[in-house]
Amino acid sequence: MPHLTRTEIAILLLAGVIVAILPFLVLDFHRLLLLSILFLALLACGYLIRDLQMGRATATRIADDFAAHALLNHTTKDLAVLYDTALIASSKLGLSEVLERLTARVARSLNVPICTIYLREGEEFILRAAFGTSELQLSPVSFGHSLVGSAAALRQPYIVADLQQDPLASSPEDHHQWALKEELSSALVVPLLLEDEVIGTINVYARQRRKFSDRELQALDTFARQAVIAIENDRLFKSAQRRTLELSKLLEIAQSLSSTLDYHTIISAILDHLNDLVPYDRCTFFFLDPASDDLIPIAFHDPYLEKVPQFRIKVGQGIVGKVAQRGQAEIVNHAEQDVRFLPVPGSPLEPQSHLCVPLTLHGRVEGVICLIRLEASPFSADDLRLASIVAAQVAGGLESAKIHEEIRQQAIRDSLTQAYSHEYLRHSLEQELERCRATGIALSYIMLDVDHFKTINDTYGHIIGDHVLQAIVEAIRQNIRQADILGRYGGEEFGLILPGTRQEGAAIVAERIRRAVEALSLPDSKGNPTVRVTVSLGIATFPTTADTYVELIDKADQALYASKRLGGNALSFAPGTIATDTPEEPPD
Numbered sequence: 001m002p003h004l005t006r007t008e009i010a011i012l013l014l015a016g017v018i019v020a021i022l023p024f025l026v027l028d029f030h031r032l033l034l035l036s037i038l039f040l041a042l043l044a045c046g047y048l049i050r051d052l053q054m055g056r057a058t059a060t061r062i063a064d065d066f067a068a069h070a071l072l073n074h075t076t077k078d079l080a081v082l083y084d085t086a087l088i089a090s091s092k093l094g095l096s097e098v099l100e101r102l103t104a105r106v107a108r109s110l111n112v113p114i115c116t117i118y119l120r121e122g123e124e125f126i127l128r129a130a131f132g133t134s135e136l137q138l139s140p141v142s143f144g145h146s147l148v149g150s151a152a153a154l155r156q157p158y159i160v161a162d163l164q165q166d167p168l169a170s171s172p173e174d175h176h177q178w179a180l181k182e183e184l185s186s187a188l189v190v191p192l193l194l195e196d197e198v199i200g201t202i203n204v205y206a207r208q209r210r211k212f213s214d215r216e217l218q219a220l221d222t223f224a225r226q227a228v229i230a231i232e233n234d235r236l237f238k239s240a241q242r243r244t245l246e247l248s249k250l251l252e253i254a255q256s257l258s259s260t261l262d263y264h265t266i267i268s269a270i271l272d273h274l275n276d277l278v279p280y281d282r283c284t285f286f287f288l289d290p291a292s293d294d295l296i297p298i299a300f301h302d303p304y305l306e307k308v309p310q311f312r313i314k315v316g317q318g319i320v321g322k323v324a325q326r327g328q329a330e331i332v333n334h335a336e337q338d339v340r341f342l343p344v345p346g347s348p349l350e351p352q353s354h355l356c357v358p359l360t361l362h363g364r365v366e367g368v369i370c371l372i373r374l375e376a377s378p379f380s381a382d383d384l385r386l387a388s389i390v391a392a393q394v395a396g397g398l399e400s401a402k403i404h405e406e407i408r409q410q411a412i413r414d415s416l417t418q419a420y421s422h423e424y425l426r427h428s429l430e431q432e433l434e435r436c437r438a439t440g441i442a443l444s445y446i447m448l449d450v451d452h453f454k455t456i457n458d459t460y461g462h463i464i465g466d467h468v469l470q471a472i473v474e475a476i477r478q479n480i481r482q483a484d485i486l487g488r489y490g491g492e493e494f495g496l497i498l499p500g501t502r503q504e505g506a507a508i509v510a511e512r513i514r515r516a517v518e519a520l521s522l523p524d525s526k527g528n529p530t531v532r533v534t535v536s537l538g539i540a541t542f543p544t545t546a547d548t549y550v551e552l553i554d555k556a557d558q559a560l561y562a563s564k565r566l567g568g569n570a571l572s573f574a575p576g577t578i579a580t581d582t583p584e585e586p587p588d
Contacts, residue, residue, distance in 0.1 A: 095234040099129035099227065103202075106223050107131045110216055112204045114182065117227060118148050119192075119200040125149060128200075133182060139172050146171050151189040152198045157221070158189040161211050179205075186210040188217065190224045194232060202227055246386060249277045253393055266394070267299040274371075274390055275301075278355070278383045282372040286313065286320060288365060295324055295368060296482075302372075304347035310481070311344060318342030320368050323356040327365050329388055331355050333378040355379040357391040366395060414488040416466055417473040425487025425495050430549045432485070432499050433542060443499050444506030444541045447556040448476075448513070450492035451534045451568035460524050460531055468522060468533055475516040480509060495553075503541040503573065510537045510571045518569060534569035536560055545574045 103115040114132035118125040124140040125148050144153040147168050151158035163169040163179055163186065170176045184205045192200040202224045204212075253273045267285050274283065282302040286295035295313040297305055305311060316325045319340045323330050332338050335354040343349065352374050359367040369391055373379065412424040420428070429445060436443040450456075450472060457465040469492065476486055476496065485497040498506050514535060522531035538559025546552040555574030562572040 095230065096129065098230045098234075100131070102223065102227055102230070103129050103131035106202065106204060106220065109223075110204055110219060112206050114184070114205040116203045116205075117192075117200060118203070119231070120152070120198060125152065125200065133178075135178050135181075138178060139174050141172065141175070146175060147187060147189050148201045148203065151191050151201055155191055155193065155198060157191070157217055158187075159212055159217070160187040160189075162209055163187060183207050186212070188212045188220060190217075190220050192224050192228050192231070194228050199228065199231060246277060249273050250389065250393070253390060270390065270394055271299060271301055274369075274387070277386045277390065278371060278379075279373075280355075280371040281352075281374045284370045285367060286324075286370065287359075287367040288315070288324060295320060302344065304344045308345050313342065319354055320356055320370050323358055324365050324368050327358050327360055329355075329357040329384055329391075331379045331381075331384055335372075351375055353378050355383060355387055357384070357387045359391055359395045361395045369394070417469050417488055419473050419494060420485060420487035422487065422489055425485065425489065425497070426549070426553075428485050428487070429495070429497050429552065432497055433549045433552070436499060436542060441500050442502040442541060442543070443497070443552075444501045444503060444539060445546075445552040445556045446496040446498065446506060446510050446513075447489070447538045447540075447553070447560040448494045448496065449536050449560055449564070451536055451564075453492040456531065456533065464522070464525060464531060468531065471520055471522055472517055472533065472535065475520060476513050479512045479516055484509075495556075501541075503539065503544055506539045506541060507571065507573070510539055513537065514569065514571055536563035536566075536568045537571035538563055538574065539571065540574040 099117050103117055107113065107115040112132075114130070116127060116131075116133075117129040118141065119128045120126075120143075121140075123143045125143070126140050127138050141148045143149050145168075147158055147160065147166075150168050158168075160166045160169060163184055169179060169187070182205070185208055186206040187203060189201050189203045191198050192202060202220065204220060253270055271283055271285075274280075280301075282300070282305075284297045284300040284302055284305060287298050288294075289296055292312075293315050295315065297311060300306075313321050315321050319330065319332055319335060319338065319342065321342075322340060331353070332340075332355075333353040335341050335352050336349055352372050355371040355373075357369045358365045359369065369387065371379070371383075371387065412421050413419065414421055433443055450468070453465065453468070456468055473486065473488075473494070476494070480486065480496065480498075483499055485499075487495050487497075489495045496509075498509060501509070514537060517533060517535045520533055521529040522533070524530050538556045538561070540546045540552045540555035540559060542552060546555045559572040559574040563570040566572070
C-alpha cells in the first residue's frame with residue numbers, strides 16, 4: 001500500500017473531525033448532505049494530488065533514464081573511437097601511413113570533409129598527411145604565421161568560424177588559394193605537444209560556417225595526443241635503428257683496424273664505413289707532414305682532388321688548417337660563405353657544408369678528416385659525435401699501422417739515401433706496368449747515374465760522396481710527383497718510375513732533374529762549396545719502346561750509356577736517341 005503524503009493525512013484528519021462533531025450538531029437533511037459531499041470532495045482531491053505527485057516522479061525517472069542512456073551511447077561511441085585511434089597510433093605501420101589513417105579517422109569522427117597534419121622541422125611546419133584533398137604540395141608554414149603557425153606559437157587550439165574574415169587565413173598565398181579552391185569556411189587547429197615542445201598541428205576544415213563545439217574540440221585534442229604518441233614511437237624506433245646501425249658500423253671499423261697493419265687499406269675501408277655513419281658527398285684524409293707543416297691528402301673521394309696531386313694545405317690555412325692548428329673538431333655549414341673557405345683548384349663554387357675532425361694521437365694532431373656535403377645540406381651535432389668517435393678509432397689504429405709502416409720502410413728503403421731498395425724498385429716497376437697495361441695508359445722509366453762518382457770519392461772522400469748521393473736524391477724528390485717511385489738501383493745508379501707518363505713528359509722530368517743536379521754546389525770537408533756534380537739519364541717508355549719490365553730496365557740502361565758516351569750530363573731515349581729541344585717546364 002502506498003504511503004500517505006502530508007496533504008492526504010491533513011484531509012483525512014479534517015474529515016474525521018467533521019464526522020466526530022456531526023452528532024453534536026443540529027443539522028437538517030440538506031446541511032448533512034452538503035457536508036457529506038464536501039467530505040467526499042476533499043477526500044477525492046487528496047487522492048488526486050497524490051496521483052499527480054506520483055506521475056511527476058515517474059516522469060522525472062523516465063527523463064533521467066533517457067539522459068543516462070544517451071550519455072552511455074556517447075561514452076560508448078567515444079571509447080570505441082579512442083580505442084580505434086589508439087590501435088592506429090600503436091600499430092607497426094610506418095609513420096606516414098599511421099598519420100594518413102589518423103586523418104581519415106578524425107574526418108569521419110568529427111564529420112568534416114578535410115583533415116591535415118603538419119609536422120615541425122626547425123622553424124617551419126611541413127604538410128605530412130591529408131584526408132579529403134589531393135593537394136599535398138603546399139608550401140611550408142613559418143612558426144608564428146598563418147593558422148598553423150599561430151596555433152603552434154600560442155600552444156593552444158585556434159578556432160576560425162569564418163575563414164574569409166580571419167586575417168591569418170590569407171597566408172601563405174598558396175594555402176589561401178587552396179582554401180578558396182576547396183570552398184572551405186571554418187577551421188579548427190590543435191597543436192601537437194610533446195611535453196613542452198610543439199612538434200606539429202592537426203587541423204580540420206568544414207565547407208559550411210560552423211562553430212566547433214567544446215566536445216569536438218575535446219575529441220580533436222584526444223586525436224592530437226594519439227598522433228603525438230605515434231610520432232614519438234616512430235622517433236624512438238628510428239633512434240633504436242640508428243643506434244644499432246652505429247654500433248654495427250663502429251664494430252666493422254674496429255675489425256678493419258685490427259685486420260691489417262697497412263694504413264692505406266685501413267683508410268680505404270674506413271672511407272666506405274664512414275659514409276654509412278655520416279653520409280657525405282666528398283671526403284678527404286689529410287696527414288700532417290711535420291717537416292713541411294703541410295696537410296697532405298693521402299686518401300679521398302673527391303673527383304677534383306684527383307686532378308690536383310700536389311694539393312697541400314698549410315697548418316692554420318683554411319678550415320682544415322685551422323682545425324689542425326687548434327686540434328678541435330668543427331662544423332661549418334654554408335662553408336662557401338666562410339672567409340676561411342679554401343676550395344680545391346678547379347672545383348666549382350657551390351653551396352656546401354664541411355665537417356672537419358682532427359686525428360689526435362697522444363695530444364699531437366697527426367691529420368684531419370674532412371667531410372663535405374653539397375647543396376648546403378647541414379651537418380648536425382650527432383654527425384660530429386660519430387665522426388669524432390671514428391677519428392679516435394682511426395688515430396689509435398693508425399698508430400700501430402704507422403709503427404708497422406716505419407719498420408716496413410726501413411726494410412724496403414736504402415738506409416743512406418732513403419730511396420727505395422733495388423728489390424722494391426723492381427717489384428714496383430712490375431706491378432705498375434701491369435696496372436698501366438690494364439688501364440691502357442703509358443709508363444716511363446728513367447735510369448740515372450752520377451757522372452765521375454769514383455773521382456768524387458777519390459778526391460773528397462767517401463763521406464763527401466755519401467753527402468753527394470743524399471743531395472742528388474733530394475734534388476730528384478723536389479722535381480717529381482708523390483706517385484712517382486724513386487729507388488737506388490745500386491752504387492751511384494738510381495731508377496725512377498713515372499706511372500701515367502709518356503715519353504715527352506718523361507723527358508721534361510729528366511731535364512728538370514739534370515738541371516737541378518747541375519746547379520748543386522756542395523761543401524767539401526773544409527766547408528768550401530767546391531764539389532760540383534752532374535748526372536746522365538736514359539729514358540724508356542711503355543708501350544712505345546718496351547713491353548715488359550725487363551725490357552724497360554734494359555732499354556733505359558742502353559739509353560743511359562748513350563748519354564755517358566756523349567760525355568755525361570745528358571739524357572737520351574731508348575734505343576739511344578739524344579733528347580734535344582726539351583721544354584723548360586712541363587705542361588699543367
